[in-house]
Amino acid sequence: MLEIRDLSITLQTARGPKKVVQHVDFQIPTGTTLGIVGESGSGKTMLCYAILQLFRESRHYGGDILLEGRSLLGMDEQQLRGLRGNDVACILQNPMAMFNPIITIGEHMIETVQAHRSLSKKQALHIATEQLAFFQLTDSRLLKKYPHELSGGMLQRVMIAMAMSLRPKLLLADEPTTALDTMTQLKVLEELSHCQQQYQTTMLIVSHDLGVIARMADQIVVMRRGKIMEYGPAERLLQNPVHSYTKALVAAKRKDDQLEKLVDSWSGDTNGILYELDTNYWVRQEESRC
Numbered sequence: 001m002l003e004i005r006d007l008s009i010t011l012q013t014a015r016g017p018k019k020v021v022q023h024v025d026f027q028i029p030t031g032t033t034l035g036i037v038g039e040s041g042s043g044k045t046m047l048c049y050a051i052l053q054l055f056r057e058s059r060h061y062g063g064d065i066l067l068e069g070r071s072l073l074g075m076d077e078q079q080l081r082g083l084r085g086n087d088v089a090c091i092l093q094n095p096m097a098m099f100n101p102i103i104t105i106g107e108h109m110i111e112t113v114q115a116h117r118s119l120s121k122k123q124a125l126h127i128a129t130e131q132l133a134f135f136q137l138t139d140s141r142l143l144k145k146y147p148h149e150l151s152g153g154m155l156q157r158v159m160i161a162m163a164m165s166l167r168p169k170l171l172l173a174d175e176p177t178t179a180l181d182t183m184t185q186l187k188v189l190e191e192l193s194h195c196q197q198q199y200q201t202t203m204l205i206v207s208h209d210l211g212v213i214a215r216m217a218d219q220i221v222v223m224r225r226g227k228i229m230e231y232g233p234a235e236r237l238l239q240n241p242v243h244s245y246t247k248a249l250v251a252a253k254r255k256d257d258q259l260e261k262l263v264d265s266w267s268g269d270t271n272g273i274l275y276e277l278d279t280n281y282w283v284r285q286e287e288s289r290c
Ligand SMILES: Nc1ncnc2c1ncn2[C@@H]1O[C@H](COP(=O)(O)OP(=O)(O)OP(=O)(O)O)[C@@H](O)[C@H]1O
Pocket: 011, 013, 018, 020, 038, 039, 040, 041, 042, 043, 044, 045, 046, 047, 208
């Protein structure tokens, strides 16, 4: 279980402190997926960095982040190194950035497994091969290839397989399929979902694309300018959105519009309080509702 409790993040910038996330609360029960959707600048990446406790020296945190009851904000660097990779893994939009161009895929996989678990090369290779098979990568020649020899879809699959080979308790997926064409995206999401169910991994998936979130998430958080606008079970939020921003987001998805177009057309603000509409369903109050 991941619990984000009243989390606020203030960034130290050259122009002074900047609030980038404000009073965010959500929980992800073990083995389930929570999707965060929001336009550019809504604080999605800041939340992921906070969970990984990256760049912590330039941030001030309020609230808490608990993974299986352990506060991540209270951990020292050594504890955090143990946490990253073992308990929390992440996959990113651009897989190329994760690979060393002069190291083969096989070496990457073996090194990743051996860096976190004391296993022989043979055992690590076995895990790597098993994991790649989850993502339909069964050709043994793949292990001898270099990253640039693989298509974007294959490289993305290898990156996800690498992250999952560590059997993390929590997987953070920040725009995991944005760079892929629609058909490859669907296949990769399906494989990821299958792998997640098999290992009962808790997952936080972040995307601009409500379609991706709708496909994967059990719960959805809609964010804007560092605040939650609406938060609840995925099916209900998608079928009966309450906040006008979520309504516009869902309508834009139906018309297959880009999120950025919606940003221009939605003119509300984010100042109202967040209130519980009913059990486990939260909505930000709008001016017209007062
Ligand atoms: N290095 C930085 N210095 C100053 N402000 C920053 C910095 N990085 C991010 N921000 C600000 O923090 C806020 C949240 O940004 P964040 O990157 O988390 O948004 P996001 O939702 O992930 O956007 P995107 O979808 O474009 O990645 C934004 O207002 C952004 O301008």
